[in-house]
Amino acid sequence: MLTDLNSMNHAKLLSPFASLLLFSLTHGAVYAQKIGDVPLTKQQELKGTMGMPDEMKCLGFIQASMLPMDLYVSGVEEEGLATFVMENSMVYLNGPGLKNAKVGDVFRVVRPEAKIRDRLTQQLIGHYxxxxxxxxxxxxxxxxxxxxxxxxxxxxxxxDLLLPLASKALVKFTGDKSTRMTPYPEGGLATSIVLAKDDAREMAEGTVCFLPVGAREGVKPGDRFTIYRLQPPFDAKDLIVNTAHVRSSVEGMSIGGARTGAVQSSTDYQPTMSGRYSGELIQKLSERQIPHRVLGDLVVLEVGETTSAAKIINSRSEIHIGDIVVRR
Incomplete structure (x- = not known):
């Protein structure tokens, strides 16, 4: 009996790391199960939907200014044993916002994570x-x-803060996606990705990210942006040939007991890539104009006044913070 009690206490006192690992392993499976449980007719209705209802409640947002602590999580059921809570847990709440609350009201829970700045200008975009x-x-x-x-x-x-739960309309997209040959649309609304959800450093299809444009710029849920990466300027080192690969295979070989010496090249002629020709070629290549690299597309899910949350719907390569997006 004592052994059973010790086992129960040990399970109850899981380390924060173990509990976090358990949450990570189970949450994805639980969410997938929720989607799988949707009836077939409902799945057909949701065809082309960019974000499932529960997913839309987990996007995150960038706010121009810090939110007040009108209502916040002040405690957990197992005070002294637990520092965080998960789904189905009980929490205690405090704050002046309770004077307008009623039993049965549902709130979304948020946490300020970081100040987000433009990578080029360092101008403050808002608080994530x-x-x-x-x-x-x-x-x-x-x-x-x-x-x-x-x-x-x-x-x-x-x-953590509590905010009134606002209904979010589901966003659908069934249009065409970009190809490797999709041209850069001159005159389209252009900006760059400033943040990925959960501070991901590399993004791909399915990743939620954030843009520094919103309703003020006419952005709407469902807008599609194509993702581009600017090609780097020409680097003259690209023309350097590694002499180790062209050096004669007979270098240092003995023939009839006599050393042949170090043969520096397998050719007998003077290389063209030197002198005046090399300088002219480098000049021409430095003036080149080549198209931006097409990486994929994203669709806007939620729009604020000056920022938007979007989901990447296809990707041909890893996508980074700072990559350019242009509305189609």
Missing amino acids: YKELGTVRIEELRPGGATGSVVLGCNLMFKG
């Missing part, structure tokens, strides 16, 4: 908020409230 899930108020009491975690996109900690 990670969306962590949703909490429903189960009980109101003097000085506070008790809630339950309805949806968990990520771990929630004490101090």
